[in-house]
Amino acid sequence: xxxxxxxxxxxxxxxxxxxxxxxxxxxxxxxxxxxxxxxxxxxxxxxxxxxxxxxxxxxxxxxxxxxxxxxxxxxxxxxxxxxxxxxxxxxxxxxxxxxxxxxxxxxxxxxxxxxxxxxxxxxxxxxxxxxxxxxxxxxxxxxxxxxxxxxxxxxxxxxxxxxxxxxxxxxxxxxxxxxxxxxxxxxxxxxxxxxxxxxxxxxxxxxxxxxxxxxxxxxxxxxxxxxxxxxxxxxxxxxxxxxxxxxxxxxxxxxxxxxxxxxxxxxxxxxxxxxxxxxxxxxxxxxxxxxxxxxxxxxxxxxxxxxxxxxxxxxxxxxxxxxxxxxxxxxxxxxxxxxxxxxxxxxxxxxxxxxxxxxxxxxxxxxxxxxxxxxxxxxxxxxxxxxxxxxxxxxxxxxxxxxxxxxxxxxxxxxxxxxxxxxxxxxxxxxxxxxxxxxxxxxxxxxxxxxxxxxxxxxxxxxxxxxxxxxxxxxxxxxxxxxxxxxxxxxxxxxxxxxxxxxxxxxxxxxxxxxxxxxxxxxxxxxxxxxxxxxxxxxxxxxxxxxxxxxxxxxxxxxxxxxxxxxxxxxxxxxxxxxxxxxxxxxxxxxxxxxxxxxxxxxxxxxxxxxxxxxxxxxx
Numbered sequence: 328x329x330x331x332x333x334x335x336x337x338x339x340x341x342x343x344x345x346x347x348x349x350x351x352x353x354x355x356x357x358x359x360x361x362x363x364x365x366x367x368x369x370x371x372x373x374x375x376x377x378x379x380x381x382x383x384x385x386x387x388x389x390x391x392x393x394x395x396x397x398x399x400x401x402x403x404x405x406x407x408x409x410x411x412x413x414x415x416x417x418x419x420x421x422x423x424x425x426x427x428x429x430x431x432x433x434x435x436x437x438x439x440x441x442x443x444x445x446x447x448x449x450x451x452x453x454x455x456x457x458x459x460x461x462x463x464x465x466x467x468x469x470x471x472x473x474x475x476x477x478x479x480x481x482x483x484x485x486x487x488x489x490x491x492x493x494x495x496x497x498x499x500x501x502x503x504x505x506x507x508x509x510x511x512x513x514x515x516x517x518x519x520x521x522x523x524x525x526x527x528x529x530x531x532x533x534x535x536x537x538x539x540x541x542x543x544x545x546x547x548x549x550x551x552x553x554x555x556x557x558x559x560x561x562x563x564x565x566x567x568x569x570x571x572x573x574x575x576x577x578x579x580x581x582x583x584x585x586x587x588x589x590x591x592x593x594x595x596x597x598x599x600x601x602x603x604x605x606x607x608x609x610x611x612x613x614x615x616x617x618x619x620x621x622x623x624x625x626x627x628x629x630x631x632x633x634x635x636x637x638x639x640x641x642x643x644x645x646x647x648x649x650x651x652x653x654x655x656x657x658x659x660x661x662x663x664x665x666x667x668x669x670x671x672x673x674x675x676x677x678x679x680x681x682x683x684x685x686x687x688x689x690x691x692x693x694x695x696x697x698x699x700x701x702x703x704x705x706x707x708x709x710x711x712x713x714x715x716x717x718x719x720x721x722x723x724x725x726x727x728x729x730x731x732x733x734x735x736x737x738x739x740x741x742x743x744x745x746x747x748x749x750x751x752x753x754x755x756x757x758x759x760x761x762x763x764x765x766x767x768x769x770x771x772x773x774x775x776x777x778x779x780x781x782x783x784x785x786x787x788x789x790x791x792x793x794x795x796x797x798x799x800x801x802x803x804x805x806x807x808x809x810x811x812x813x814x815x816x817x818x819x820x821x822x823x824x825x826x827x828x829x830x831x832x833x834x835x836x837x838x839x840x841x842x843x844x845x846x847x848x849x850x851x852x853x854x855x856x857x858x859x860x861x862x863x864x865x866x867x868x869x870x871x872x873x874x875x876x877x878x879x880x881x882x883x884x885x886x887x888x889x890x891x892x893x894x895x896x897x898x899x900x901x902x903x904x905x906x907x908x909x910x911x912x913x914x915x916x917x918x919x920x921x922x923x924x925x926x927x928x929x930x931x932x933x934x935x936x937x938x939x940x941x942x943x944x945x946x947x
Contacts, residue, residue, distance in 0.1 A: 338524040338531070340565045350515040350552065352543035354469030355397045355477025356506045358602035359595050361499075364506075366625050367588035368549070369498055374610035379499045380478070387483040388491060389503055391475045393603045398469030400476055405465065405511055408479050412504050414486040422545055426463040426511060466510040479507045505546045512543035517552050522561050526569060533557075587625040597650035598657045635702045638745065639695035642791060643688050693734035694748050700732045701739055701746060707732060711739055718757055721767035721788060729755075738787050747787035749773075750813045755785060758842060764819045765789055772842055775810040781853035781860060783812040784820045784840055812837075812855035821855060824872050827882035827908060829854040831921050836861060838872045838885065850887070852907065861907065864916035866893035868901075877906035887913065 358377075365376040380392035399405075409427050413419040469477070480503060488497035516539040524531045535555045538544075544551035585593075587609065594600055600608045612618050617633035620626070629637075640648040656677055662668035700707045707730065716726030720740045727738040727747070736755070738747045749755055755771045762769055763786040773785035790813050814821050816835050824837040834856035841850070850870040852861040863870055867887045875884040889901045895912055896903060907913045 336527060336569050337566045338526045338569050340561045340563050341523040341525045341530060343520070343522045343561055343563055345518065345520045347539065348517045348519055350517065350542075350544075351467070352464075352509050352512050352514065353506065353547075355399055355466055355510055356479070356503065357394050357397045357472075357477055358392060359395075359591060359605065360397065361392070361478060361503070362606060363588040363591050364502060365499060366591065367586060368502075370623055370625055371495065371498070372610070372620065372625070373587060373591060373606040375495070376499060377606040379496050383491060383496065383500055383503075384481075386491070387481050388485055388500055389481050390477075390479050392478055394475035394477060395472035395602050396470065396474060397477055398471040399466055400471060403476060405463070408481075408507065409463075409511065411480040411482055411484045412508055414484040415501075415504050415508075416486055418505065418508055418546060419486075422512070423508060426508070462513060463511055464513050477507075477510075478503055480504050509543040509546035512546060513540070515542040515544045515552065516540040520557065522557075584626045584628050587620060587627055590627055598654035599650050631702060634744065635698050639698045642694050642698065642746070642748070643691045644684055647684065647688070694746075697732040697734050697737050697748060698746050700734075701730065701737070711741075714739075718771060718787075719762070719769035721762065721769070727787070747791050749787065750775075750785075750790065753785075753813070756842060758784070758840065763789060765794060766792075770820060772840060773813055780810055781851075781858075782839055782841070783814070783837075783853070783855070784824070785813050786818075786820060789814060789818065810858055812853075814855075816855050825883065826852055826872055826885060827880070829857065829859050830919070831859040832857045838870055841869070858921075860920045862918040862920065863887065863907070863913065866890055866895065866916070873904055875904060877909055879909045880906060882906050882908055885913075 361380065362373040362376055365371045366373055377392070380389065383389045384392050406427065409423055412423045413427070415423065480500075485491045485497070485500055488494050491497050491500050518537050518539050520535045520537075522533050524533060535557045536552060537554050537556060538552060541551060590609065591605055594605050594608070599605075609620075612633070613620055616630055617636060619628050619630055621628070637648045646652045659668060659673045659677070663670050663673055701711055702708070711728055711730045714728040714730050717729040717738060718727050719725075720727050720743065722745075723740065723742040725740065725742050727740050730737055730739055734748075735751055736749045736753070738749065739745070740747075750773060752775055753773045754775070755773050758770050758772050760769065766786065766788040768786050768788040771785045771787065772782050774780050774782045812821060816822065816825060816837075821837060824840065825835045826838060827836050828834075829836050832854060834854055836852040836854055836859070839851050839853045839860075849865055850863045850867050852863070854860070866889050868890050870885050870887045873884050873886050876882070877884055884904050884906050886902065886904045889896065889903070891899070891901055894901050903910075903912065905913055907917065
């Protein structure tokens, strides 16, 4: 504030440093680097670049264009390759000639002594005329993948677009030549100056950079360091007036869509495709309308079709849309190549894995159909637009909308553009506003068939993602009945209502949740897997689980509230915390209903021991 008000304030130089920095030349050019550079710098698609490179290779203009190596092998003939660059209109006469003379002079002392006087004078005149032209230096760095050397110019040189078949082909060839020449050039030397200015007791840094020797950047001028210079030289103690003081305010903006070059980098990083197949993959997803690529900026925008396809894969099996699945297979193939794994065993494992994924996808393909229907079917979109808010989304905290598709009922989040399929044949209703402790989605009540069927808590997010490992266990039963609880017993919203083991199957009896306890409906316990139910005495108005355990059988005690007019408790009390299996007040009028074996029960149920639903069951 004081500096802004006082225009006479000065800045004093507290320190001043100067240092040389070296910017090394690039390594050899491999296929992925060629695709990324041409896409980012020329706006050419990866598939088109690969077609041009293959044509240049067939014509003898460049070396084999499909390689993962960026390091040159020992014994590589750089002089012979440099000779293929002498016809380049910008580099041939100056930079390449200088490098050939330098490499020739350094190759052997015998050749250097054999130079004629005229040749020596010619070299001396060239060095005197342009001291900034770099001498030859063997390329350094890179990775030798053991397949083919980096991409370089070949024996048949070219000097114009007419020699290679067009402007696009010339741009690719020109880049390959420039990249190789740059790899063989000297370092770029820069001088960096830094000063620290003291203004009103505060220190401010300022930097400037100049290029001392351009080196390899003469071949790749667009990669040359940006030069910034001070208006004058500064020494410690100098004072300069401050012209003005400004405080700039700005806001962040969302990132742009990724470019094709960035996509290629990520594909290489995650092992999606090889140097030969990456362009084909990108071309395929573009032809199939999953993405659209801007022809000028080469930015990749995902279409609605692409979004829905990935959402469908993610809804059925997230690994199908994850790069790690393919990368895992690629890693196994690498083990075969290094002799650490058996070929037949790896193939059998991969076939078994993807066969299981295919069967699971076919079984749940109706989920994908629902997503496509909601997005592309006009009637479904109209129905969704008219659907009222139903329950809260735990991700955006907005409302999900209930819609009916051809396959099943679904809840759709317009904000997140995500659909949550409901269990087949289920009827859902809001509960009491409570949320799932795992994902914060609003819990619903789920029931099947008639009103006599049991109701269970339902979290649509957990029903979709099935976070069983998060819940601390897995289902005890691998096969459940058609009216079973949609969540495993280990899920927190089920575990908190668990009372005791089911007498019919290996799962558990839970206290049935009720939406409106004021309604005259018998409280009961229901099995999470089979159709076994325990009807509590009709005098009980409501029942809820507690954390107390029964000292006799180990079951969880239940807190029950009796009707004031029907309470069997002494003194007119209406509340009791007791075990349903051990407390006589609860056992006396409770009825256990079990489904008999052979009466249409699913494979996941056992035969009951009571009279069945038609027989009225049996009393405990």
